[in-house]
Amino acid sequence: MITIDQVHHNYGKKKILQGVSLQINAGEIFGLLGPNGAGKSTLLSILTTTVKPSKGTVTMKGLDIHKQTKQVRQMIGYVPQDIALWDELTVKENLKFWSKFLKTKVSVARMLEACEEVKLQDKWNEKLSKLSGGMKRKLNIAVALMHDPDILLMDEPTVGIDLQSKLEINEYMKSLAAAGKTIVYTTHDMSEIKTICKRIGVLKKGGIEFTGTLEEAKSYLNKQGNEPIVNEEELIFAMLREER
């Protein structure tokens, strides 16, 4: 579904991605993990087509994302790490703004449905400035979902959301994956990784060190002669450590 092949990216002389290759399957929630500054957001920006890699290719459903960009953009929904909304507009107006900006041609009925999916329908005519941080996060997600994309790219989408809402959103993500959507998810939240990610990929020092399930990560670490891992939190922590 998503094939990332030998992707490199530099910012000036700073080498960030140095040959990242990954295969992400349809219907899975893939947790893209890595220490701060590893390049997760950079890789997601490349997948959104807004950043062109210095080298390498990415295909989505067989389309080269930097050649068939227009078609690819209709296929993806992106939840950025920072909230990208207007405080002076209502919930409905924010959705309309993004639909126009992204040229996704979404009906107002579908916008309302996307709000219902993240339980924000009561705030439909409310100005964004009146909403809590968590509600803004939910709207950030609704913006990405309203055109019903096959692929969702989510950069720490639940930061600052209360626990109940986070659980609801996690359940919703699982239902989207069960319906065949492909979700690439970055988070530093261990409970989310355990609960929703089918597989993880660990990005470190410019490359992918590991891909697989948490169970496979356990045997990967054990084979390296590490102390036996007791629980999943410890496992994820060990996977993300710079040096082992």
Ligand SMILES: Nc1ncnc2c1ncn2[C@@H]1O[C@H](COP(=O)(O)OP(=O)(O)OP(=O)(O)O)[C@@H](O)[C@H]1O
């Ligand atoms: N536009 C840019 N220009 C120059 N350097 C950048 C730019 N964007 C990111 N970087 C640098 O590239 C590196 C990777 O950043 P990126 O945000 O992709 O990492 P990350 O893994 O998402 O980090 P975090 O977990 O902290 O969100 C960092 O050192 C960052 O300072």
